[in-house]
Amino acid sequence: MLRITVPPDVRKRLESALAKAGPLECGGVLLGEHVGVNHFVVRRLTIHGTGAIASFVRNLTGVVAAVKDFCMAHGGRFEKFNYLGEWHSHPLFSLQPSGRDHDTMRSIVMDKSVGANFAVLLIFRLDGQELRGSAHTYLPDGAVHPSELELEPAR
Numbered sequence: 001m002l003r004i005t006v007p008p009d010v011r012k013r014l015e016s017a018l019a020k021a022g023p024l025e026c027g028g029v030l031l032g033e034h035v036g037v038n039h040f041v042v043r044r045l046t047i048h049g050t051g052a053i054a055s056f057v058r059n060l061t062g063v064v065a066a067v068k069d070f071c072m073a074h075g076g077r078f079e080k081f082n083y084l085g086e087w088h089s090h091p092l093f094s095l096q097p098s099g100r101d102h103d104t105m106r107s108i109v110m111d112k113s114v115g116a117n118f119a120v121l122l123i124f125r126l127d128g129q130e131l132r133g134s135a136h137t138y139l140p141d142g143a144v145h146p147s148e149l150e151l152e153p154a155r
């Protein structure tokens, strides 16, 4: 099982993006650092503007550019810093991935231009002030596995 850690600075960015979006979905791309066996830390995330409810649309071109920038900023150490996956909010419903979420993630992890061995989907929601989330990992063979999401306390 993969373990995904969200450190305090990233958590703060997420919480303010979710608060700003209110009832609208928002989301973006996760860039991660491989810190241990099956353990990744989210080091950066992009935040895309809000769209209509439940109609978050990702932009693959933007993703590839963000990944390149991120890797270049870390000396091209692709094996350590890389595309980790996607995140978006479910402000009004369950933290479980929808059927469409499954389809989207499978198309990403099977996309050769992304070239991922796996892709993580994090879904977040603000419950009052409390950040809640879920993590799932998608593999190129179509499998999806629940993963462990560790939200470090924001200070």
Ligand SMILES: [Zn+2]
Pocket: 088, 089, 090, 097, 098, 101, 123
């Ligand atoms: Zn969703």
